[in-house]
Amino acid sequence: MRGVQTDEPVTILTVAKEAGVSKTTASDALRGSGRVSEATRAAVAQVAERLGYVPNGSARHLRRASTGTIGLHVPEVLTRSSYYMSFVFGVVEQAARHDYDVTLITSGQRRPRPPRVDGLVLGDPLGGDPVVESLMATGLPTVSCERFPGDRQADGVVWSEHAEMLARLLGHLRSAGAARPALIVAGDESDWAASLHRGYLGWCADQGVVPLVRRVSFDATGDEIRAAARDLLRSEPLDALVCAPAGAATEVAPLLREAGGDVLLASCVDSAATRLADPPITAIDLRPREAGASCAELLFELLAGAARAGTERVHPIELAVRASTSR
Amino acid sequence: MRGVQTDEPVTILTVAKEAGVSKTTASDALRGSGRVSEATRAAVAQVAERLGYVPNGSARHLRRASTGTIGLHVPEVLTRSSYYMSFVFGVVEQAARHDYDVTLITSGQRRPRPPRVDGLVLGDPLGGDPVVESLMATGLPTVSCERFPGDRQADGVVWSEHAEMLARLLGHLRSAGAARPALIVAGDESDWAASLHRGYLGWCADQGVVPLVRRVSFDATGDEIRAAARDLLRSEPLDALVCAPAGAATEVAPLLREAGGDVLLASCVDSAATRLADPPITAIDLRPREAGASCAELLFELLAGAARAGTERVHPIELAVRASTSR
DNA sequence: TTCTGATGCCGGAACGTTCCGGCAAAGGTT
DNA sequence: AACCTTTGCCGGAACGTTCCGGCATCAGAA
Numbered sequence: 120m121r122g123v124q125t126d127e128p129v130t131i132l133t134v135a136k137e138a139g140v141s142k143t144t145a146s147d148a149l150r151g152s153g154r155v156s157e158a159t160r161a162a163v164a165q166v167a168e169r170l171g172y173v174p175n176g177s178a179r180h181l182r183r184a185s186t187g188t189i190g191l192h193v194p195e196v197l198t199r200s201s202y203y204m205s206f207v208f209g210v211v212e213q214a215a216r217h218d219y220d221v222t223l224i225t226s227g228q229r230r231p232r233p234p235r236v237d238g239l240v241l242g243d244p245l246g247g248d249p250v251v252e253s254l255m256a257t258g259l260p261t262v263s264c265e266r267f268p269g270d271r272q273a274d275g276v277v278w279s280e281h282a283e284m285l286a287r288l289l290g291h292l293r294s295a296g297a298a299r300p301a302l303i304v305a306g307d308e309s310d311w312a313a314s315l316h317r318g319y320l321g322w323c324a325d326q327g328v329v330p331l332v333r334r335v336s337f338d339a340t341g342d343e344i345r346a347a348a349r350d351l352l353r354s355e356p357l358d359a360l361v362c363a364p365a366g367a368a369t370e371v372a373p374l375l376r377e378a379g380g381d382v383l384l385a386s387c388v389d390s391a392a393t394r395l396a397d398p399p400i401t402a403i404d405l406r407p408r409e410a411g412a413s414c415a416e417l418l419f420e421l422l423a424g425a426a427r428a429g430t431e432r433v434h435p436i437e438l439a440v441r442a443s444t445s446r
Numbered sequence: 447m448r449g450v451q452t453d454e455p456v457t458i459l460t461v462a463k464e465a466g467v468s469k470t471t472a473s474d475a476l477r478g479s480g481r482v483s484e485a486t487r488a489a490v491a492q493v494a495e496r497l498g499y500v501p502n503g504s505a506r507h508l509r510r511a512s513t514g515t516i517g518l519h520v521p522e523v524l525t526r527s528s529y530y531m532s533f534v535f536g537v538v539e540q541a542a543r544h545d546y547d548v549t550l551i552t553s554g555q556r557r558p559r560p561p562r563v564d565g566l567v568l569g570d571p572l573g574g575d576p577v578v579e580s581l582m583a584t585g586l587p588t589v590s591c592e593r594f595p596g597d598r599q600a601d602g603v604v605w606s607e608h609a610e611m612l613a614r615l616l617g618h619l620r621s622a623g624a625a626r627p628a629l630i631v632a633g634d635e636s637d638w639a640a641s642l643h644r645g646y647l648g649w650c651a652d653q654g655v656v657p658l659v660r661r662v663s664f665d666a667t668g669d670e671i672r673a674a675a676r677d678l679l680r681s682e683p684l685d686a687l688v689c690a691p692a693g694a695a696t697e698v699a700p701l702l703r704e705a706g707g708d709v710l711l712a713s714c715v716d717s718a719a720t721r722l723a724d725p726p727i728t729a730i731d732l733r734p735r736e737a738g739a740s741c742a743e744l745l746f747e748l749l750a751g752a753a754r755a756g757t758e759r760v761h762p763i764e765l766a767v768r769a770s771t772s773r
Numbered sequence: 774t775t776c777t778g779a780t781g782c783c784g785g786a787a788c789g790t791t792c793c794g795g796c797a798a799a800g801g802t803t
Numbered sequence: 804a805a806c807c808t809t810t811g812c813c814g815g816a817a818c819g820t821t822c823c824g825g826c827a828t829c830a831g832a833a
Binding site: 128150179 | 820
């Protein structure tokens with residue numbers, strides 16, 4: 120059995136002819152538009168099903184002046200992080216549900232003009248990123264995951280309560296015996312890092328704790344992060360350390376272990392690496408796949424006019440407490 | 447500045463009119479088809495550039511009876527593995543280079559009929575996977591990464607010399623003092639695991655070593671893999687362990703450490719987790735991103751007729767020797 | 774009966790591109 | 804000079820869909 124019939128494509132004209140109606144009626148019946156009797160609609164639908172009719176996307180998009188595609192941008196620098204990978208999958212999955220394709224836009228390739236897409240999803244837009252700036256300037260409907268750290272915001276924003284969750288994490292550390300948890304966090308070019316920093320300072324102020332922060336660059340290497348951790352270990356008697364950047368916690372874990380001292384360790388980004396570390400590392404699960412899906416969903420609502428520009432949505436995140444933060 | 451001109455789309459007719467030629471000539475000039483003088487070609491190209499002309503993909507695909515999209519399938523069970531994520535990015539990147547979009551096909555969603563794509567890339571097709579079977583039956587040009595463990599093969603195959611590389615790894619372990627390296631590997635539903643198993647047995651036969659293998663399921667959990675490792679530790683005095691499944695090595699590392707015994711450890715799949723483990727774990731770098739790109743490239747050559755069905759290509763992989771395999 | 778409006782269906786145009794066939798002019802060959 | 808070939812360009816058709824406007828038919832109201 121060779122499988123499907125590859126001989127000739129079945130178009131709406133084939134369906135119409137077979138059902139004994141005009142192409143207009145066939146189209147209306149299948150689309151639910153126009154005026155068609157229930158009997159005809161059912162008959163056409165059945166014929167379409169039987170023939171295995173699949174509408175030609177190109178023709179539809181040409182007629183409709185849409186592309187059937189959304190663009191997705193994630194910061195190039197962290198492309199390899201599993202967070203963004205999951206995020207991408209979430210977007211793709213949700214887009215597929217709406218019969219949309221996704222075109223990946225990387226910072227790497229120069230982008231002289233707006234891409235042929237109906238809308239854009241920006242994952243963690245960085246302030247000052249020229250590609251993001253140019254995408255925001257296209258005027259296309261846009262949804263960003265986390266706020267854009269600039270003057271102008273995207274038409275839709277999906278964000279999470281990072282500051283609040285960090286406060287919960289810090290509270291957990293304190294109840295586990297840490298008097299003064301330290302923080303390693305990136306600069307304010309991403310709204311996520313900025314929120315964490317702000318949340319940390321706020322918690323410290325509330326609790327009467329003297330802040331202990333080291334800042335690293337957004338695309339910090341393992342060496343840079345270890346240097347920051349070593350610096351913390353040198354300067355103070357450290358009892359707990361929260362690492363914001365993805366992968367940072369696993370990178371400093373060996374350092375803390377060999378330093379002895381029983382330092383509690385937590386990460387602001389959960390991943391397979393933190394889950395499988397020895398001991399497993401307490402982390403904030405950002406649920407990236409669901410975040411991606413949520414961004415895509417909001418974009419489609421914007422495109423359909425079901426949501427209006429300026430809509431913001433909170434994406435719930437979770438705290439996964441593990442062995443690394445118990446004595 | 448509001449950015450680009452969103453007023454009215456610039457089509458090939460706009461360009462033609464502006465350049466003072468017909469749409470046919472404009473199209474020929476830009477596409478490089480037909481007969482156009484060099485002077486005209488340059489003039490049209492310049493006008494197109496100036497007006498920021500971007501050809502309408504839908505119209506082109508409609509005319510050309512192509513979709514401008516390729517489908518990509520990866521096993522659902524390991525979607526979260528960073529190997530597949532990198533693989534996907536490799537495919538997307540290469541596709542973008544050819545002005546193609548990529549639609550992700552997951553095993554999850556039921557797929558009643560062939561998707562509207564020009565061709566398919568199958569990452570690690572599993573024998574018996576119904577989705578893979580149905581995709582292979584569509585008759586669409588298909589490239590698989592690793593052979594399909596069934597009767598019929600894809601039109602193009604990109605594969606790596608896993609058996610040979612494993613032999614090299616085993617040789618390295620032996621020269622590091624291991625007399626009888628053990629192997630934890632999945633069953634033969636994937637060609638990759640089957641090759642490793644075969645390669646291991648071959649090496650053992652060559653070297654006069656008695657094989658020591660434990661098999662696990664393809665989507666083995668951490669528990670299943672740890673159970674296999676514990677079983678090995680119990681049965682024999684273990685001096686070296688090679689873990690085939692992605693992530694398996696990092697899962698058994700703590701076990702080996704607490705067992706003492708100084709067991710050498712290596713993984714058949716490199717990842718951030720193995721690189722960052724403590725100590726870093728020797729692993730085979732499958733270069734997934736490049737593998738994805740290679741699959742996509744082969745598919746495009748098949749589509750263009752530049753490669754013929756049945757083409758096979760070897761994708762080079764590398765051995766990364768790290769601290770986990772030295773005494 | 775005739776008018777009105779709703780209902781069910783349809784023909785044709787349009788979306789922007791590519792490509793087939795054709796036509797005039799220029800150049801080359803007998 | 805008559806003929807053929809090449810070159811450069813063009814008009815029109817086609818891809819498959821959606822949608823605007825129109826045309827019957829029929830039921831109910833006048």
